[in-house]
C-alpha cells in the first residue's frame with residue numbers, strides 16, 4: 567500500500583496530535599530500518615498503522631481481546647496496552663494488510679515480546695524516540711539508538727518499567743521478559759567478545 571493511501575486511512579482514526587506522532591514514528595522507523603537492516607517499506611507501513619486502534623472504545627477492544635482469544639491477562643492490565651494487539655487485528659480485518667511481520671510489529675509495539683524481530687524492535691523504538699517525544703530519559707535513548715539498537719531498547723524498557731513501578735502500577739509481564747531477554751543476550755554477546 568502506498569504511503570499516501572495508508573496515511574489517508576489512518577488519519578481518520580487519529581487526533582491531529584496523534585497523527586503528527588505517527589508521522590514522527592514513520593520517519594524515525596524508516597531511518598532505523600535502513601540503519602539496522604529491517605525492510606524500510608514494512609517499517610513505513612507498520613509505523614503508519616501502529617496506533618490505528620489508539621482511540622477505539624475500550625468496550626470494543628475488550629470484546630475483540632476476548633473473541634479473538636488474545637492473551638486474556640491483558641484484560642486485567644493497563645488498558646493502554648490494548649491498542650497494540652487489537653490494532654494489529656483491525657489493521658488486518660479492516661485495512662486488509664496481511665503481512666505478518668508488519669502485523670507483529672504493530673501487535674508488540676507497546677509490550678515488546680521475547681525474540682523480537684528487527685522490525686519489531688525498530689517500531690518499538692521509533693515509537694519511543696520520535697522527535698515529538700520529550701519525556702525524561704528520551705534524549706539518552708535517542709543518542710544510543712544511533713549506534714546500538716538493543717541497548718537503546720533495553721534502556722527504553724527499563725525506563726518504562728521504572729515509570730510503572732514509580733506509580734506502583736502492575737507491569738504487564740511480557741515487557742519484563744523482553745527486557746531480561748535483551749539484557750541477558752547482550753551479556754552473552756559481551757562474553758563472546
Ligand SMILES: Nc1ncnc2c1ncn2[C@@H]1O[C@H](COP(=O)(O)OP(=O)(O)O)[C@@H](O)[C@H]1O
Nearest residue numbers: 644646647675676677693726736737738739741
Ligand atoms: N508492561 C507494561 N505494563 C503496563 N503498562 C505499560 C507497559 N508497557 C507500556 N505500558 C504503558 O503503555 C503506554 C505507552 O503506550 P505506547 O503504545 O508504548 O505509546 P503511545 O501509545 O504513547 O504511542 C504508557 O502509558 C505505558 O506506561
Ligand SMILES: [Fe+2]
Nearest residue numbers: 591616617693
Ligand atoms: Fe505510538
